[in-house]
Amino acid sequence: MADRTPVELDEYGSISLGSEQLTARDIDRLHALQAGGRLSLHPGRTGWHLKAGAIVGVLVLDRVRLIIRPKFAIPGEQLMSWLAYALCTPVPTSVRHWTTGPDGYAELVAAALLEECERLVRDGLRRDYVRRQSLEPMLRGRLDVAAQATHRYGQLDRLHVRTFERETDIWDNRVLGTALKAALPLTTNSELARDLHSITGTFPHTATPGAALRALDCTRYTRLNARYRPAHTWARLLLRGGGVTDLLTDRGTTAGGLLLPMPALWEAVVRRLATEAAAPHGGRSVPSNGKAGITVRGDLGKTSTFRPDLLLSLPGPGTAHRVLLPIDAKYKRYDRHGVSADDVHQLLTYSAGYTPADNPSAVIIHPRGGGYARRVLQIGSPQGSLGVIHVLGIDTRAHPEHATAWVRTALL
Incomplete structure (x- = not known):
C-alpha cells in the first residue's frame, strides 16, 4: 500500500480534508470515534471538516495518518513521564531516544513496549x-x-x-506478541520498526487483539509473572488504541491507531498525586460510590449520583475523628479562565455532602503550563458562607514527584 499522507493538528484543533482523502471505511471509523466523544466529523463544501477533542496520538486511516499533538496541558517531552506516573509504571530509559519522532506519542509507547519485551527476552521468557x-x-x-x-x-x-x-506459548507471552504486531503500523521510524519486527517473532501471539485484551483483563499477578506487569501495561494501551474498544473486532481488525483521552489521563494523575500527597499525614482514599455516594431520588427516570474523582479521608485537627475532602480533576484552562458556574455548583454539592457543615470545602486540580498556582474561591450568600473551593494548578513541565510534594504542601 502507498505511504499515507501525514496530516497534523493540535489537540482541540480542526482541519479540512478532501473527499478523496477519506474512504467509506475511514468515515465509519471516524463516526465511531465521534460517538465516543473523541472527535467530530462533519461534511463540508469540498470534503470533510474534522475537529479533534481532548485527545493526542495517531490514527492510521486508509489514505492519511492523522497525528494529533498535545497543545497546552502537558508538553510532548513530558507526556510519557506523566503517562507512566498515571499508570504506576516506570518510564523506560530508551524512550528519550524517540522523543523527536514524527509520530510522537505513538512511537514513544511502541518504544516503551519494545524495551520491556527486550528485557523479558534477556531474562528468559516465562514458561x-x-x-x-x-x-x-x-x-x-x-x-x-x-x-x-x-x-x-x-x-x-x-x-x-x-x-x-x-x-513459552502461554497468555503472558501471547498478549505481548499481539501488541508488538499492533505497534508496527503506528511507527514510520525505520529503526524502531526494524527492532519491533525482529522481536515480534520471539513471542507467540493470539488470533485477535480482542482475545489478547480479554486475557489481560483476567490476568492476576504473582511472584511468577510480576515482572511482566510493565510490559502488559504498555501492551494494554496499544491494544485498546487509546480506549476505543468498540473498534476492536474478533476478525483481527483494530482501531488502527493510538489515541489517548487526555481528561482520563489527568484524572488518573490527580488520583495518584493527591493520594500520595496525603499518605504521609495519615490520609487515604475512600470509595465515593454505593452508600457513600450523593444520590438524587424522586425525579423522572433512574436515580442519579454525584461522585468526585477522588475522596480523601484525613485525620481531623486535634481530634480522633476523620474528615472527608472531595477532589475533582478538571482538564481545563483554569490557569487563564475563571472556574465555570457549573463546576462551582458541582464542587459545592460535594462539599455539602462530604465535609463538615462548619467548614465546607472542596478542591479542583487542573494542569498548568508553567509554575504552580493556588487560589481560593469564597462562595457566600445573604445567609453566610456556602463553602470554599481550593483551585490548584499543577506545573506539568515539572517532574511528577515534585508535583506530589507541592500538592502535599498546598493541601495540608
Missing part, C-alpha cells in the same frame, strides 16, 4: 505447563483411550497421548 494432545510412537504422559479406540481402532503402532509440556 508454564501447557496441555497438548499428540500422536506418538511410544507412551508419553497419559493415554487418550477414547481417541485411541475411535481413531486407531485398536492399533498400537501409534498412540494418542495427553502430555503437559513447559512452553
Whole structure:
C-alpha cells in the first residue's frame, strides 16, 4: 500500500480534508470515534471538516495518518513521564531516544513496549505447563483411550497421548506478541520498526487483539509473572488504541491507531498525586460510590449520583475523628479562565455532602503550563458562607514527584 499522507493538528484543533482523502471505511471509523466523544466529523463544501477533542496520538486511516499533538496541558517531552506516573509504571530509559519522532506519542509507547519485551527476552521468557494432545510412537504422559479406540481402532503402532509440556506459548507471552504486531503500523521510524519486527517473532501471539485484551483483563499477578506487569501495561494501551474498544473486532481488525483521552489521563494523575500527597499525614482514599455516594431520588427516570474523582479521608485537627475532602480533576484552562458556574455548583454539592457543615470545602486540580498556582474561591450568600473551593494548578513541565510534594504542601 502507498505511504499515507501525514496530516497534523493540535489537540482541540480542526482541519479540512478532501473527499478523496477519506474512504467509506475511514468515515465509519471516524463516526465511531465521534460517538465516543473523541472527535467530530462533519461534511463540508469540498470534503470533510474534522475537529479533534481532548485527545493526542495517531490514527492510521486508509489514505492519511492523522497525528494529533498535545497543545497546552502537558508538553510532548513530558507526556510519557506523566503517562507512566498515571499508570504506576516506570518510564523506560530508551524512550528519550524517540522523543523527536514524527509520530510522537505513538512511537514513544511502541518504544516503551519494545524495551520491556527486550528485557523479558534477556531474562528468559516465562514458561508454564501447557496441555497438548499428540500422536506418538511410544507412551508419553497419559493415554487418550477414547481417541485411541475411535481413531486407531485398536492399533498400537501409534498412540494418542495427553502430555503437559513447559512452553513459552502461554497468555503472558501471547498478549505481548499481539501488541508488538499492533505497534508496527503506528511507527514510520525505520529503526524502531526494524527492532519491533525482529522481536515480534520471539513471542507467540493470539488470533485477535480482542482475545489478547480479554486475557489481560483476567490476568492476576504473582511472584511468577510480576515482572511482566510493565510490559502488559504498555501492551494494554496499544491494544485498546487509546480506549476505543468498540473498534476492536474478533476478525483481527483494530482501531488502527493510538489515541489517548487526555481528561482520563489527568484524572488518573490527580488520583495518584493527591493520594500520595496525603499518605504521609495519615490520609487515604475512600470509595465515593454505593452508600457513600450523593444520590438524587424522586425525579423522572433512574436515580442519579454525584461522585468526585477522588475522596480523601484525613485525620481531623486535634481530634480522633476523620474528615472527608472531595477532589475533582478538571482538564481545563483554569490557569487563564475563571472556574465555570457549573463546576462551582458541582464542587459545592460535594462539599455539602462530604465535609463538615462548619467548614465546607472542596478542591479542583487542573494542569498548568508553567509554575504552580493556588487560589481560593469564597462562595457566600445573604445567609453566610456556602463553602470554599481550593483551585490548584499543577506545573506539568515539572517532574511528577515534585508535583506530589507541592500538592502535599498546598493541601495540608
